[in-house]
Amino acid sequence: MSAVEVNLINKSYAGKVAVADLSFSVARNEIFGLIGPNGAGKTTTIRMMMDIIKPDSGQIAIFGEELSESSKNKLGYLPEERGLYRKMRVIDSIIYLSSLKGMEKRSAEARADELLNKINMLSTKNKKIEELSRGMSQIIQFIVTIIHEPELIILDEPFSGLDPVNTELLKQIILDLRNQGKAVILSTHQMNQVEELCDRLLMINNGRAVLGGSLKEIKSRYRSNSVILDFEGKLGQVPGTTEKRTQPGYVELILDKKTTPQQVLERLVSTGIIINRFEVATLSLNEIFLKVVGKNHE
Amino acid sequence: MNKTLLIFKHEFISTIRRKGFIILTFALPVLALLAIGIFHFASDVIKPPAEAVKIGYVDETQSFNQLVSQGNMVFVSFNSSEDATRALIEKDITEYIIIPYDFISTGLIQRYILQREVAPPPATQNAIKNFITSNLLAGKVSPAIVTRVEAPLNLLTTTLTPTGDVASKQGGLLNLIIPGIFSFLLAFSLSFSSAYVLQGLGEEKENRLMEILLSSVSARQLIFGKVSGIGAAGLAQVVVWVISIPILLKLASSSIGGILSMIQIPVNFWVFGIVYFILGYLLFAVLSAIIAAISSTVREAQGIASLFMLFSIAPFWFYSLLMFFPNSPIWIIFSIFPFSAPVLVMLRLGMTGVPTWQLIASMAVLILSIAGGLLLAAKLLRTYILMYGKRPTLKEIIRNIKRG
Numbered sequence: 265m266s267a268v269e270v271n272l273i274n275k276s277y278a279g280k281v282a283v284a285d286l287s288f289s290v291a292r293n294e295i296f297g298l299i300g301p302n303g304a305g306k307t308t309t310i311r312m313m314m315d316i317i318k319p320d321s322g323q324i325a326i327f328g329e330e331l332s333e334s335s336k337n338k339l340g341y342l343p344e345e346r347g348l349y350r351k352m353r354v355i356d357s358i359i360y361l362s363s364l365k366g367m368e369k370r371s372a373e374a375r376a377d378e379l380l381n382k383i384n385m386l387s388t389k390n391k392k393i394e395e396l397s398r399g400m401s402q403i404i405q406f407i408v409t410i411i412h413e414p415e416l417i418i419l420d421e422p423f424s425g426l427d428p429v430n431t432e433l434l435k436q437i438i439l440d441l442r443n444q445g446k447a448v449i450l451s452t453h454q455m456n457q458v459e460e461l462c463d464r465l466l467m468i469n470n471g472r473a474v475l476g477g478s479l480k481e482i483k484s485r486y487r488s489n490s491v492i493l494d495f496e497g498k499l500g501q502v503p504g505t506t507e508k509r510t511q512p513g514y515v516e517l518i519l520d521k522k523t524t525p526q527q528v529l530e531r532l533v534s535t536g537i538i539i540n541r542f543e544v545a546t547l548s549l550n551e552i553f554l555k556v557v558g559k560n561h562e
Numbered sequence: 563m564n565k566t567l568l569i570f571k572h573e574f575i576s577t578i579r580r581k582g583f584i585i586l587t588f589a590l591p592v593l594a595l596l597a598i599g600i601f602h603f604a605s606d607v608i609k610p611p612a613e614a615v616k617i618g619y620v621d622e623t624q625s626f627n628q629l630v631s632q633g634n635m636v637f638v639s640f641n642s643s644e645d646a647t648r649a650l651i652e653k654d655i656t657e658y659i660i661i662p663y664d665f666i667s668t669g670l671i672q673r674y675i676l677q678r679e680v681a682p683p684p685a686t687q688n689a690i691k692n693f694i695t696s697n698l699l700a701g702k703v704s705p706a707i708v709t710r711v712e713a714p715l716n717l718l719t720t721t722l723t724p725t726g727d728v729a730s731k732q733g734g735l736l737n738l739i740i741p742g743i744f745s746f747l748l749a750f751s752l753s754f755s756s757a758y759v760l761q762g763l764g765e766e767k768e769n770r771l772m773e774i775l776l777s778s779v780s781a782r783q784l785i786f787g788k789v790s791g792i793g794a795a796g797l798a799q800v801v802v803w804v805i806s807i808p809i810l811l812k813l814a815s816s817s818i819g820g821i822l823s824m825i826q827i828p829v830n831f832w833v834f835g836i837v838y839f840i841l842g843y844l845l846f847a848v849l850s851a852i853i854a855a856i857s858s859t860v861r862e863a864q865g866i867a868s869l870f871m872l873f874s875i876a877p878f879w880f881y882s883l884l885m886f887f888p889n890s891p892i893w894i895i896f897s898i899f900p901f902s903a904p905v906l907v908m909l910r911l912g913m914t915g916v917p918t919w920q921l922i923a924s925m926a927v928l929i930l931s932i933a934g935g936l937l938l939a940a941k942l943l944r945t946y947i948l949m950y951g952k953r954p955t956l957k958e959i960i961r962n963i964k965r966g
Contacts, residue, residue, distance in 0.1 A: 278958075316776045317944065333565070333780060341777035347770035363568050364778035408774070 265328045267292050267416045267447030268313065273322030275308055275471075282308045283319070283471040290449055292415070295442050297458040297465030297479075298451040301557055305471035306451045307344055310418055314341055326416065337366040340414035344421045344451075346405050350394040354380075354404055357393060358411060365412040372411065379407045383433055399426050406434060410441065417441060418449045423457055435461060455550040467556060475556050479549070486552045490518045490545040491525050497537035504528055516545060565779045569787025570794070577758050577795035586754060587799045590747075591806035598810065617689070618646040618658030623665055629696040635689040643674075650676060659690060741912020742881075744835055747803055748842065749874050749905045755796030756846035760867050762788060763851055763943075764860035772943075781940040789847040796843055831911055834921070841928040842874070842904030848935035855942040856959060873901035877909050888914040898924045900931040 268290040275283040283305040290296040298306050311317045313324055315331040326335060348357050355376060362372040380386040383403055393401055402425055410417060419438070423431050438461060442448055450462060458465060459479065467475035475482065493499075494514045502508075504523030509516040519528060525544045532539060547555070577583055615635045619626065620643050630637040638655055640646035646658040660672040671690070673682065682690075692712050699708045721729040766772050775784055850867055857863035877884060877896070884893060888910050896902040897910060903924045910916050942959070 311773075314777050316773060333783075336778055339777065341774070343770075343773040343777070345770040345773055347774075349765075349771065350769060360568075360572055361774065361778070364565055364775070405774075 266290060266325075267327060268449070269323075269325040269328075270309070270313065271323045271325075273309070273312055273319040273324060275305075275312060275317070275319050281471050283312070283468075286322075286468065286471070286473055288466045288473065288476065290416075290447050292447045293442060293445050294463040295438065295448045295450055295461050297462035298449055298468070299453060299455070299458055299465055299553065300468040300474075301453060304468045306468060307420060308471075309468070310341075310343075310420055310449070310451060313418065314339070337412065338415045340365075340409040340412065340417040342406060342409040342417075342419045342422055344424075346402075348393045348401060348405060348408075351392060353390055353392055354396070355389045357404065358408055361408045362411045365414075367412050375411050376407065379411060383407075399430050402426060403430060403434075406437075410437070414446070416447045416449070418451070420451045421453075422450070423452065423454060431457075455548065455553055459549045467553065469557050475552070482552065483546050483549070486547045486555070488545045488547055489521075490516050491528055492516055492541065492543050492545050493532065493539065494541035495532075495537045495539050497535075499532075499535070499537055502528060502535075503531055514541065566783045566787040566790075569779065569784060570791040573762065573788050573791025574794050576762075577792050578798065580758075583754075583758070583795065583799070587802050590803055591810060594806070594810050616655045617686070618649055618655040619693075620646050620658065620660045622663040623661055626661055626694070626697045628700050629693065632689040632692050632696075633685075635686070637693050647674065650674060657686070661694075741831065741908060745905050745908045745912070746878070747800065748835070748839055748908055749878070751796055751800050751839070752842050752846050752874055752904065753871050754799075755792055755843050756850040756867065756871070757864070758792045758795070759789060759847045759850040760854050760863050761860055762792065763854035764857065764863050767854065768860060776944075781943040782936075785848075785851050785936065785939050785943060789844065789851065793840070793843050793847060797839070800839060834911055835908060837925070838904040838908055841925065841932065844932045845900055845904075845928055845935065846870070846874070848932055848939050851939040852935065852942055855939065855946045870901055873899070874905050876902060877906040881909075884909060885913060894920060898927055900928050903928055 266289040268288075270286060270288050273283055273286050274281075286305070286309060288296075298309065300306050308317070312319045313326070313331075315336075324331070327338065329335065331339075349360075352360070355373065358376045359369055359372045362376075363369065367375075377386065377389070380389055385400065385403060388396060388400060388404075393404070396404065406422065409419070417438075422434060422438075426434065435457070438448055438450070442463075450458065452458060462479055464478050465476065465482070466473055477485075492514050493516075499508075499515070502517060504520055504527055505517045506520050507518040509518070517528065519525065529542055532542070613634075614631075616638050617635055618638050618640050620640050621627070627639065630639075638649075640649065640658065643658075643660055646655070646660075649655045650658055657673060657675045659674070662668070662670060662672070665671065671694075673690075695712055696708050699711060703711075723729045766775065779787075849870055850863075853863045853866045854860075857866060883890075884906075887893075893906065893910060897907050897916070897920055907916060907921065907924055946959075
């Protein structure tokens, strides 16, 4: 059974389409990237999954059933627009919000201590939220999201406003959660984070799915059919290539349709030049994103 | 624990821990204590002096020479205004009057004093009046008639039931005191409790907490828990005030205590008081939730809410009209109009008997308004609580309500 099953959902606001015929599924034990430009419909989709807003049509199943008050306890949600009670102490905020997820006070406090200790923030336990930096309060929000050990975790732009140290810390926790068998949905427009963390992804634009699949599959689908070469010596025409693009520090050789990178490497070795770097060029997710979104914008 | 109960507990504890709430809860009894102290002090100051007060008079008509002693005031005759002025300056007398030769036709009496005042003290005015009256009537009518002319009547009204028996609830100015104070506290408490709802929801919206909360509980659970939690805190506040009344009465002087002990408030007044507090609070709390849902900031929400709060305090503006004509059709309409009903009905209950049909109609309209408001608030909360920075127009709100 999938953790999430979204089937042909639609949502419009005052005649403007926010999400159209969107379908996808998320399995346990995976990090699923929901990506797209600003206003693509990511947050609307998540809010429909969380039953905060209702879809105009279509079905959403969380662990095989419609979201109910009791099944909300299986979910951890870190929204993009997030905050905490500014006048409350860190520990009180965590205990109150986790109690709304069905946790007992004693176990919430013990788990809060454990998590705060893990991220070296135990000293902030009795501080008021307003005394914390933005990044620190964001970490507390993340703790609130995962403290009740949810089966499905939905993170909307979790890294925005975090410094590199905290970003790494959060990434490690997200990977740990996946390894514990949880389903994680990561909504972001930071493509490097998606490349590092996600097993599968869905790209949406103007409320519609424009690209989906495993990261490996998508990258191979968008392979550029060229190789990158950093060398010393004189390089003439290489058989099997159609173009040589000189870039600062390297050249990019565009291959014809019949030649493989392996054959080009053999031919380069035979010319006697010194090869410092040779790699098959693939588009970064960011480039794929720009390519797909750009095409859709045209 | 049930999630609504968890929110109730959280809101109750957060509210009673607020500095503003604590100050307000204890400030009112302290202010009352202060008022009692001031009353004691002032009554000591204005207490009539033990020795007789001498008031000079120059009688140009030559007919006012008897009954010069009126209570503790003694009228001392002077031949001329110069003599009287001298005596006044030398503090032999406290003031003097001149009764001119044409007094009978004009009724005019000239009074001279050393210290400026807004109006003659009632005791002095009364003494002068009685001095004049008793002299004018002396020898012409019996002393009993003179006394009657000085104090013509003491109107004692008795309310009868339709069957001709003496009604258990009698009117009177004294009986307005407790209902008046209670209605004032009711309006005060309604205003503060609904302000806490407004502030609580507004802050959760401003602090971007709403989406986190709605991922754990439904909009209805959130509103129910919040409204009941803050309402319970408001009720606790009123209970503190009510408990402090007997203590304050004990501390009050025998004169105030005596007056207050004469006041009889029927039990059903307190029952209606509690019912109208709960209904009134729920109505304004639900209204606050609706306003918080559609407003972009707490300040904006407070501005809109204060317009509705005017209805609850408006009866005090027309207090005198209400006192003399408590059963006017306009008050009947506003006793059924939900926003003015709680305070107005309580005021009218203290002044007159409110017919049962009006009480039923007023409570029914309040209950229906609360139920409708709760549904509307939950719907609007879901729709607008996640919209930041922009307040929807009335047209947009109506369209969204219609779309469900």
